[in-house]
Amino acid sequence: MSTVSELVTKQVCKAISVSMDNKQLPQSAIPDILIERPQKKEHGDFACTISLKLSKILKMNPMDIANIIVSNLDSDGIISNTHIVPPGFINLTLDSNWLSNQVGLIIDTPNQFTQSNLGNNKKIQVEYVSANPTGQLHVAHIRGAVVGSTLANILEATGYKVQQEYYINDAGNQIENFNKSLALRYKQLFDNNIEFPEGLYPGEDIISIAKKIKDLEGSKYLELDAVKLESTLGLLGKKIILSQIESELHLLGINFDTWFSEKSLLDNGEFQHCISVIENSGYTKKKDGAIWLNTTKLGEEKDNVLIRSNGTPTYYATDIAYHFNKFNKRSFESVIDIWGADHHGQIPRLKKALTLLEIDPSKLEVVLVQMVRFKKGSITEKLSKRKGTAIPLTTLVEEIGPDACRYLFLSKSHESQVEFDLDLAKKQSSENPIYYIQYAHARICSILKSANNKNIHYSEHINNITYQEKSELELIKKLVEFPEILESSSKNLSPHYIPHYSFELASQFHLFYQHCRILDDDPNNLDIVISRLLLSDATRIILNTCLTIMGMTSPEEM
Secondary structure, eight states: OOOHHHHHHHHHHHHHHHHHHTTSSOOOOOOOOOEEOOSSGGGOSEEEOHHHHHHHHHTSOHHHHHHHHHHTSOTTSSEEEEEEETTTEEEEEEOHHHHHHHHHHHHHOTHHHHOOOTTTTOEEEEEOOOOOTTSOOBHHHHHHHHHHHHHHHHHHHTTOEEEEEEEEOOSSHHHHHHHHHHHHHHHHTTOTTOOOOTTSOOSHHHHHHHHHHHHHHTTTTTTSOHHHHHHHHHHHHHHHHHHHHHHHHHTTTOOOSEEEEHHHHHHSSHHHHHHHHHHHTTOEEEETTEEEEOGGGGTOSSOEEEEOTTSOBOHHHHHHHHHHIIIIISOOSEEEEEEEGGGTTHHHHHHHHHHHTTOOGGGEEEEEEOOEEEOOSHHHHHHHHHHOSSOBHHHHHHHHOHHHHHHHHHSSOTTSOEEEOHHHHTOOSTTSHHHHHHHHHHHHHHHHHHHHHTTOOGGGGOSSOOOOSHHHHHHHHHHHTHHHHHHHHHHTTOTTHHHHHHHHHHHHHHHHHHHSOOOOOOGGGHHHHHHHHHHHHHHHHHHHHHHHHTTOOOOSOO
């Protein structure tokens, strides 16, 4: 379905073509038509500057051009009123009859408003979270998790075939340290005199896992030599942590399609094959016993190690092989990685490596997620005292709830460093945006339930409904804006557009509710009651869609 902006653009383009065919305007190629929403409502619903562009091409007064274009706009189309403002702006107002018809369409064919074919079934992968399997998830991981899962929902709603993936970093130095730490913590449970050296993982997570293994298996692993003990407990520990991480993510409604092991790339030969392809490109060198990639020849400031002198791969090398697997073996047409902003320096060198593998680097999009801080308040202080500075995901969700947690991390652009107010996130008032949005949905459900109890069969009167009240029309205008918001969010990989729009829609509904009486026992007002029930139901459909995309519940009562 075309967005409202696209429909208005087509109307203006058609009017220009008619003007040229009628020789009111000289024949010329029509430049791109920019349609914008004015900041002030008195300037109409849309503003167009095409007259100014055409004046330079046609050597005519832009006001004259604007008048000619307006005279050829369809009188029975999407636009009802126009206003020309010097030096040639055309302000356009949507037709109330057209707007009225959209309410029935939203109810009758909701998929036309809540889904799009923008992606044309393109195979795309979204990889996010991908925290090292060395402990539980903390707030540092939550923003990327929420952004990634919501973005995947947006892409699915806009016609992409999406796979959501968690990359398990189960190879390399960090895992070796994890295995050593776990083995020592396990042994300490039987012998307090065993020392725990610096440089390993000192956290409570490792101790907790060691205790779980002891509870399950007792002392049976103490007889193993150091190497076997570390590898055996490492596998058990990884299994425990991944199960824990999966459970933690379920609290936020996040479910991955695949969990991809870094170690599998090394075990099945894919890593070595990828390195061989890179070596055949002529951009590698051997230095100090290590294999380097000549990234300076590709425009980088320095070369990068692929294989260390001890034969172990760097994270950079396995990351290249992982993306080679995504594009070459699994044939994703596009890949979106959600990374912490501190990894921004890795993007150029990874894309340079992809060119050596004959992969178009533009197929890889990396969304950088900034860190967050929390405002000082009663909840923040309580959580910090309980768990230290790193607040676990489970603790935060238990404190403010999954919906508030998701909205909190979605409400601002992932590109911005922000400070969140946890006390506000828990408030059940209009000050709390997610409560305000969900309350609008619950209020509508309550109204519709009351109508059904009164035997008002509003859904049978979906056609030939007209709206005249300002608050009714403003609400419809906000409803028909949704397809455009959805597609813009998808194109720009900006999931925060959805919570912003949801809050605006909820606000517009609450205004409509204040100004227009929906239920009325006077039989003379039945037509008005039915029309407003239909408008309420259409709003419910779009609000429910927004909440679903954001991974939140749509309560029917609050």
